Amino acid sequence: MSAWVRQHRQAVLCALQRLGWLNAIVIGVALALPAGGYALLESLRGVTGRLALDTQLSVFLRPEAKRAEAEALGKLLRADPRIARLRFVPRDEALKELAAVQGMAEVIEALGRNPLPDAFVVTSEPASLEALAGDLGKLAGVAHVQADAAWARRLAALAAIGRLALWLLSALLGIGLVAVTFNTIRLQILTQREEIEVSKLIGATDGFIRRPFYYLGLLQGLAGGIVALAIVGLGLGLLNYPVGELARSYGSAFRFAFLPAGDALAIVAFAGLLGWLGAQLSVNRHLRDIEPR
């Protein structure tokens, strides 16, 4: 084993001895807020992502409209240059599609007849969508035009605001993490003042003295990140029981998912990095003051 490896191993062991779990918990609780929020948003994104965010309109015909009327309307629509794609959804097919949606099969069975009209699904440019919807609504035989994407887009916008808020929260708590580490290292340097002074007197390099503090900051950050993940995991586990019950009552199997492995790893690594940064700042600020006299 080379002297370099030995010195680093020694610094890590030294840092491990001084690692305070209370600090790791403080950091963990702080990080659990944005990490948990992120996990919730990611789970919801899974839901909103499945919804069509395409620029589609559903054009529903009057229920009593005959197939011939529908075909005539189809010809008319096909002639409209604003319409990029057109799909005819006969009422039987619509019913089949609806029956495939979780929980709806029972509802349809209870109805006993097909309540759905024939419909067209129209795809167009986003800019012309609203004007198109207005025009289509005026056509004979059309009962209702629905912009499918509107509410899904609203939800996506809300999620984006939520994500932005999370980023701000993360930035704030990241600064908090650096500050907590800064202070921990400062106190640690103060309590070891004598040892540092003696070490400098008898030939320790600055690197040797600094190393354990860097590792302490890094390990404390990593430990905080792990605590945060544990809190998020526990919190989601607790939430998932009532959420699962609720979702089941709607015939859904929705559950909040734990963070993807990559994201979880990134949170721990980021916490470690911030801890190291806090240690670096603190050591630079406080170690110079200790010079043997």
Add this chain to the structure above:
Amino acid sequence: MVSFSAVAKRYPGGQEALKSISFSVDTGELAFLTGRSGAGKSTLLKLIPAIERPTSGSVIVNGQNVGALKRGAVPYLRRNIGLVFQDQKLLYDRSVFDNVMLPLAFSGQASREAARRARAALDKVGLLARERSNPIQLSGGEQQRLAIARAVVNRPALLIADEPTANLDPESAARILEIFVAFNQVGVTVLLATHDQSLIQRHRGKLLRLEAGRLA
């Protein structure tokens, strides 16, 4: 080994601790630095491991101009000098053995070799049996011997001691001095500051008398 030429040291605030000091201590020599308290003995000794820097003049240790040494080079200079302080500067949060291991940790030696050297150093000062004790449990003389063990564990070519026998009873003081003399006999250059004239009369060595910042 150590050579001062026209060295002066003025502390911030104007106090002139040393005025134009010139002397040299050759390799393998035993030198005593005497003088009353406040004569500048501690200041002179602190210039050698670059704890203080001279205001003017040059301090040459082992061919290196210590006054001009870069900050980063100072630790390597100190590793080759064994330092013994009046107040020992031991660490009371660890055992006698771990105190001696401290300087060995800096250079990243293999732990088995380091432990062997630490025990050898403790053996030389007669403290091997106390390796597991805490320094606080040792007597004043024993604590000073422990400080010597820590100073010599890196096998320095130069050993410097500032009043190592102050606050000790005559018997302990004599024993401490014998240890230094023994190291000198195996080739270590020793520079020892003391105000106790009676102690050094029994030993042959170069005598440097400091009076009010000048060599008499």
